[in-house]
């Protein structure tokens with residue numbers, strides 16, 4: 350799949366931009382603070398309906414305006430799709446696909462597949478479990494849009510259960526209703542856990558091979574689902590539901606005291622092991638960075654396997670972090686996939702001389718293609 354063109358109006362520091370993209374490499378060169386990341390962000394928003402940098406949509410609207418627009422023409426499996434996202438101060442955003450407004454933002458999932466590589470990827474390995482859960486949830490939703498619906502339902506039920514737990518601290522009579530929430534939360538929770546385990550099994554195989562190649566067979570990368578429930582990851586759905594409900598009951602007193610649900614997929618994690626050792630606690634910065642890169646590259650291959658086409662790749666200033674050989678390897682891996690690269694450095698252009706590409710300069714929210 351590939352993005353054919355992008356139109357931006359009053360988005361971040363772009364008052365107006367119309368860009369036609371190359372089907373292969375696209376390189377956006379510009380100094381710091383000129384709008385390179387903003388451009389990648391606009392493409393990401395058309396894939397996921399939200400930014401990866403902020404939860405506040407109003408930040409996406411140009412500071413001197415009250416509305417913003419992103420429109421993207423893309424081609425997937427031979428079909429043209431037109432995705433539009435409109436933002437207005439004080440209102441919720443509107444999303445249209447082929448000119449028809451969608452009911453839920455999650456309807457956008459799976460229309461445009463993207464994988465973003467950024468210096469922030471290190472967080473995936475280094476930081477707390479929520480980073481890894483977020484990775485799982487975002488990436489599974491791209492492949493299986495119904496999963497996003499399960500996550501939203503789960504979060505809604507979780508909020509209601511937590512509210513009830515807080516109320517029961519003073520009024521035990523409300524405990525009777527809890528069983529209804531436990532039934533629902535364990536049912537959807539089990540589905541989420543199973544989807545995550547299935548996804549991890551697949552991505553783990555691919556990332557193991559990629560990682561072995563990148564590290565000259567020195568390191569073996571392994572991904573393991575680490576549930577907060579005391580379950581065997583080979584259980585089927587009914588068994589997980591049963592265990593989940595039983596453990597919710599066992600932990601009820603603690604949950605009431607804390608006013609929150611202390612087990613479930615919202616508390617799960619992935620263990621990222623390098624040669625059998627937890628890379629979060631013991632990996633060097635370089636090992637962690639490479640593990641994150643292997644994971645992202647594996648995601649690219651997995652989308653190709655599941656969706657039938659490669660996703661669009663967004664590389665936000667990651668080239669300068671790699672040594673020359675790894676940089677060349679990465680570009681040559683991506684040369685036939687639509688890739689949008691941002692860089693501050695003209696020098697990197699030498700490495701792409703032989704590839705089909707378009708180069709653009711970005712200066713203060715204005716984009717100029719190099720003829």
Ligand SMILES: Nc1ncnc2c1ncn2[C@@H]1O[C@H](COP(=O)(O)OP(=O)(O)OP(=O)(O)O)[C@@H](O)[C@H]1O
Pocket residue numbers: 360361362379380381382383384385386387388407408409410411412413666693
């Ligand atoms: N809502 C907004 N309205 C106007 N300008 C904005 C808005 N949001 C961000 N900007 C401006 O966009 C610029 C930052 O753009 P961006 O993050 O894309 O930079 P960049 O080119 O990727 O830079 P770097 O190389 O430093 O990462 C800043 O000048 C910032 O002031």
